[in-house]
Amino acid sequence: MKNGVITKMEPILAARGISVVFEGRTILDNIDFDIAPRESCAIVGGIHSGKSVFLRVLAGLQKPTAGVVTFQGAPVRTYDPLGVPWGQGIGYVSQNPGLRSNLTAVENVSLPLLYKGENTGEDAQEASSAILHRLGVDDIRARPAELTPGEMALVSLGRALVVRPRVLLFDNPVVMSDVGQARQVVELLHELRGETDLAVVSACSSEAVASLLSERSKRLLDGRLEEIP
Numbered sequence: 001m002k003n004g005v006i007t008k009m010e011p012i013l014a015a016r017g018i019s020v021v022f023e024g025r026t027i028l029d030n031i032d033f034d035i036a037p038r039e040s041c042a043i044v045g046g047i048h049s050g051k052s053v054f055l056r057v058l059a060g061l062q063k064p065t066a067g068v069v070t071f072q073g074a075p076v077r078t079y080d081p082l083g084v085p086w087g088q089g090i091g092y093v094s095q096n097p098g099l100r101s102n103l104t105a106v107e108n109v110s111l112p113l114l115y116k117g118e119n120t121g122e123d124a125q126e127a128s129s130a131i132l133h134r135l136g137v138d139d140i141r142a143r144p145a146e147l148t149p150g151e152m153a154l155v156s157l158g159r160a161l162v163v164r165p166r167v168l169l170f171d172n173p174v175v176m177s178d179v180g181q182a183r184q185v186v187e188l189l190h191e192l193r194g195e196t197d198l199a200v201v202s203a204c205s206s207e208a209v210a211s212l213l214s215e216r217s218k219r220l221l222d223g224r225l226e227e228i229p
Contacts, residue, residue: 009038011035013058013090013201014033015069016069016070017066017067018057018066019223020050027223028054031054031223033225035201040189040213041202043201043203043225044217045220045221051204054203055171058169058201060077061092089166091165091168091169093156093160093169097155099144099159100144106125106132106140107125107128109158110124128158131158131162134184150175153173153174167198170201171202173185173202200213202214207228
């Protein structure tokens with residue numbers, strides 16, 4: 001607030017003129033997008049609408065045909081498609097949990113902290129245990145084969161959140177299909193937005209799920225983003 005007037009915070013993540021063309025098909029068409037700290041926005045679209053591609057571009061995991069994405073004012077560098085943006089302050093949760101089968105839930109969540117080299121193994125597991133507890137994952141020593149699909153999705157989300165990202169990109173959260181797990185996720189993301197100024201961008205197939213996760217929604221249709229009232 002300035003001089004009694006509430007002012008909008010500057011975007012932490014911004015996309016300008018983003019287009020993606022693949023094999024002659026336009027997936028994304030000249031998209032502009034902003035998200036500010038503490039904001040939440042859902043991108044709603046059907047199968048093959050391009051919403052997952054858009055999140056990958058925002059994460060720096062896919063290079064757009066045209067346009068630029070900036071995070072905290074600096075261009076997001078393009079990572080190898082098999083990589084993860086752990087070191088850049090962006091948390092990314094894909095549709096495929098991508099957990100390592102030989103590691104426990106808590107060890108999978110610890111990986112980004114160990115990758116960054118900022119935590120010892122003991123510190124990383126303590127932080128990972130705490131985030132899994134907040135997500136409602138009880139058996140933190142279970143391996144992926146022993147977890148339900150919803151639990152694996154929660155572990156994947158925990159892995160993205162454990163590094164305390166400034167922005168979370170959450171792709172088609174299947175975990176939201178379970179009422180109990182959905183409540184845990186919604187409550188935790190709301191708390192983190194207040195505690196750490198986390199901004200959340202989710203890609204959803206359902207407007208109902210989008211309304212649970214986000215304050216505002218945009219529809220991705222024919223490669224363009226449009227506001228959903």
